Amino acid sequence: MSNIGVLIVGSGPAGVAAAESFRKAGGTSAVTIVTTDSSRPCFRPPLSKDFLRGDVSASEIELHTAQWFSDLGIELIRDDTVVSIDIHAQRATTHGGRSIFYAQLILASGADPKPLAVPGGHKALPLRSLHDAEVLRDAASGADTAVVVGAGFIGCEAAASLAHRGIATTLVTPDQVPQQKRLGFSAGERITDFLSEAGVQYVGGVKVSAVHGDSVRLDNGVSITTDVVLAATGVAPRTELVARTGISMAAERIAVDEHMRTSIANVYAAGDVALAINRIAGRRVLVEHWQDAITQGTIAGANAAGESSSWCEVPGFWTTIGDRTLKYAAWGDGYGRARLVEKEAGFSVWYETNGITVGILTLDADDDYAEGQNRIRSGAALPW
Known part of the structure; x- marks a missing residue:
């Protein structure tokens, strides 16, 4: 005691x-x-990126x-x-x-991690802890093919990292484009392009119905032969x-x-x-x-310890898919309309509800990201 x-x-x-x-x-x-x-x-964060690619060791993170x-x-x-x-x-x-x-x-x-709830789903590897990442990296070291189930940011990051290792990687998801519900169709299309640039084959609009010893069965009847299955299912x-x-x-x-x-x-x-x-x-x-x-x-x-701090930051995160880094800040409980604005080297997606800025997603547009955060925080309208 x-x-x-x-x-x-x-x-x-x-x-x-x-x-x-x-x-x-x-x-x-x-x-x-x-x-x-x-x-x-x-x-x-490096578990699905640098660590999985083999660029850093456990002690370094x-x-x-x-x-x-x-x-x-x-x-x-x-x-x-x-x-x-x-x-x-x-x-x-x-x-x-x-x-x-x-x-x-x-x-x-x-x-x-939520398990892959299909017959044989227990064979799919999770990715949450360092131990999970070590198991996945070891499995990848002897793999020629991989299937990633789920197009959240962990799934997209890991799929790009596996492809970076020279593994023929397929990402399977019910979503027509990644993160469609959260980020909108236009942003999802750009993420699909990032995955393609990284060497990942994106297969949307389908669900996994079973995992066998050397393949993943989809609900459209297609089977994908694979050495490694990663469940990035939330x-x-x-x-x-x-x-x-x-x-x-x-x-x-x-x-x-x-x-x-x-x-x-x-x-x-x-x-x-x-x-x-x-x-x-x-x-x-x-x-x-x-x-x-x-x-x-x-x-x-x-x-x-006796202070009186309060939570007043706008939630957000960065994600790197292949060589592309997206920055996102939002209240996260939906939006009414999304507008993608092309920038010189990237793009910005502004999210609003009833004319009020509620989210910002950027690629190589740091000024817009900072302005978006300020507008979300203050409840301001879009900048046009």
């Missing part, structure tokens, strides 16, 4: 940022992170060294899982038999544990205010498991992006 100040569940970007922020805000009590991962926390954790007085418990939380006793119990009392609890357990937040505690939930996530506080006074949540109120938007905004998880974790950690 141990007695600590702050217990953080999860070692992803939100959890590590929370620990660091707690210290920077002057928190002096003990800090413990409990994580299911066996490795030290890593920078996850570690977030921090063991000495960093030691210097900040942060205990990192790996290969263990919190299996129960007693909110009233302020105690967590782990699978490994630890009983940990806490003064402040920060829930940042992240998300798990993620599900790890909230099963929390749902049994009485902490308020919203849309299958932990409901938090703009300060990352849950319905329990000394409990915070951040990252993929949280559905937080954004102070500028004035409503709960769903995010599943690396930088937003860092931002929310930073707020949670600072507030656990």
Whole structure:
């Protein structure tokens, strides 16, 4: 049994940022992170890009060294899982038999990849953790062909990286173009072009019906022979544990205010498991992006140390598909109209609802990206 100040569940970007922020805000009590991962926390964005291509090693993408954790007085418990939380006793119990009392609890357990729910779908590899990426990279090292299922940004990035390795890669998705619902058809067409430039064959408008030992069967009757199958089919937040505690939930996530506080006074949540109120938007905004998880974790950690920080940034992310880097910022809950504007070296897509700017997507148009963020933040109209 141990007695600590702050217990953080999860070692992803939100959890590590929370620990660091707690210290920077002057928190002096003990800090413990409990994580299911066996490795030290890593920078996850390269897993589908540089790491998968073989350009960087595992040690090069570690977030921090063991000495960093030691210097900040942060205990990192790996290969263990919190299996129960007693909110009233302020105690967590782990699978490994630890009983940990806490003064402040920060829930940042992240998300798990959604499995490919078809016969044989368990044969498809996931891509979320460093271990997943190592398994995928090892499989790719002896592969001639690969199929990626799903055209989200992880799927597109990984498909381009596999093709970069000289693997004949096919991306399969029900979407006619990638990210059509989120970004619109015109932007999706451009992403399809990026994939083609990277050597990826895009097969849209179909679903996978089964995965066999050496092939993927589509619902149109076509079978694609493949050595490797990657399921990039989204993620599900790890909230099963929390749902049994009485902490308020919203849309299958932990409901938090703009300060990352849950319905329990000394409990915070951040990252993929949280559905937080954004102070500028004035409503709960769903995010599943690396930088937003860092931002929310930073707020949670600072507030656990006694500050009163709030979430007021416009959510967004960058994605690199082959040699093309897209930058996106938006409230993320839809738009009324999208307009693509050609630029000298790239393009911008402006998103509006009732004349108000709600999103911006750019390729090599940083001025538009900065202006778009400002217009989203202020609730301004489009710039024409």
